[in-house]
Amino acid sequence: MLYNLQFTQALAALSTKFSPEERQAWSTSGALKKNAANAETSFEALLSHVISELSKDKSVYKVNAEETSMLMSGVWSPQSIEFSLQQLCLPFLRLSCLLQHHLYGAPSPAAWYEEEEFPSLAVCLGLLASAPQPSNNAHSASCLQWAVDAFDLVTQWCAEVTGLSQMQAEQSLTLLVQEPEWAAPRLLQLPDNYNVIFQYYHRKACTACKKVPKDPALCLVCGAFVCLKGVCCKQQGICECVLHSQHCGAATGIFLLINASVIIIIRGHRFCLWGSVYLDAHGEEDRDLRRGKPLFLCEERYRVLEQQWVSHTFDHINKRWGPHYNGL
Ligand SMILES: [Zn+2]
Ligand SMILES: [Zn+2]
Ligand SMILES: [Zn+2]
Incomplete structure (x- = not known):
């Protein structure tokens, strides 16, 4: 029928x-x-x-x-x-x-x-x-x-x-007119200028603990804003980023660390520093925003990250993985 x-x-x-x-x-x-x-x-x-x-x-x-x-x-x-x-x-x-x-x-x-x-x-x-x-x-x-x-x-x-x-x-x-077009999964769309992200998020309060996180992080899959390493949002010994990666991506999480401009990947009990998709005018990263140079989105890098996520190849890329002890 x-x-x-x-x-x-x-x-x-x-x-x-x-x-x-x-x-x-x-x-x-x-x-x-x-x-x-x-x-x-x-x-x-x-x-x-x-x-x-x-x-x-x-x-x-x-x-x-x-x-x-x-x-x-x-x-x-x-x-x-x-x-x-x-x-x-x-x-x-x-x-x-x-x-x-x-x-x-x-x-x-x-x-x-x-x-x-x-x-x-x-x-x-x-x-x-x-x-x-x-x-x-x-x-x-x-x-x-x-x-x-x-x-x-x-x-x-x-x-x-x-x-x-x-x-x-x-x-x-x-x-x-049913013409279903199945788009491939995408990560969040990011603004060109990193300052837009920084200004918006670095004083934003976490919706769970209502405080401004010391180390704010943004889930690039769903846009959730979480407290990296924060005791405030720890549940049963597990910090919020790790918790979120379990709910959002079945233990795979991709987070942009707002105060550092770098991205970390969480896979189960391990994590790695992926690097940054925001570069200065000379094509260099500014980890931890030490130099304070204007940073702009490198579309190419972001596509690479997205591709690794879509094709489940985070484990195979040559990165230094380490245990996070549920402390992220
Ligand atoms: Zn998420
Ligand atoms: Zn939180
Ligand atoms: Zn918190």
Whole structure:
């Protein structure tokens, strides 16, 4: 049943990419198939139904009109629609297969070729009895199994969208056009000038102990502001930075020491001094801010740090690690 919803969402997403003329054409041609015996598993009939239901609210397709006219890429054919529907449904199928595998120990689908991914996953999930031969005959609509009248249900789902779009036209469209872009994890965005950080944080009070820390530190993953080494925020013999690294990064923490401009990494029971991402005009660090020269963000170094964090390679980089005895 969830697949039915996913499929209907895919139809709706696809229909926003059509030009108004195409939308009209697919709506009309599909309507003719609505009375056929297999209408509930015909993408044409369902697509037509989705378009006519969503068109009940003029704003649904209107918001996007300008963008689509610019992005129009040729004419949609039944093949290209089927391909797009499969692409839109694939993330759902992949997730479902993984869940099925981990929850029930079901075998994960064997290695497959890209063009066979859809049928392999559909078979694995029991949506298809067997992979169609040849595999490019797979139809995303044939995986649908309706327990109730398909068109009634789709009408209800579409009404949810049109109901929302009457209040928030833009938002309802972003819900429809599901193009999930998964951005890689990022560290905090840092200002160019170190003075901005220093001025903001060096007198800031910790939210836990309400005091201005003697050694303030900033978690570069989540932005938490903590008392490095402070007895004030020690809990059961563990200082705040170490505690925070356990909660924030499963014992991996990256902290900017505000009064020193350097970064430390905590990994479990060990820590290391990573160095600074802020350099003076000559490209040199100013540890502990002794020289007091203006410092500027070195984007390149910061990217390196971020890359090591994302790829879990802190352990392998050549740094001097030492025990922190929970005292950071
Ligand atoms: Zn954090
Ligand atoms: Zn604190
Ligand atoms: Zn404190």
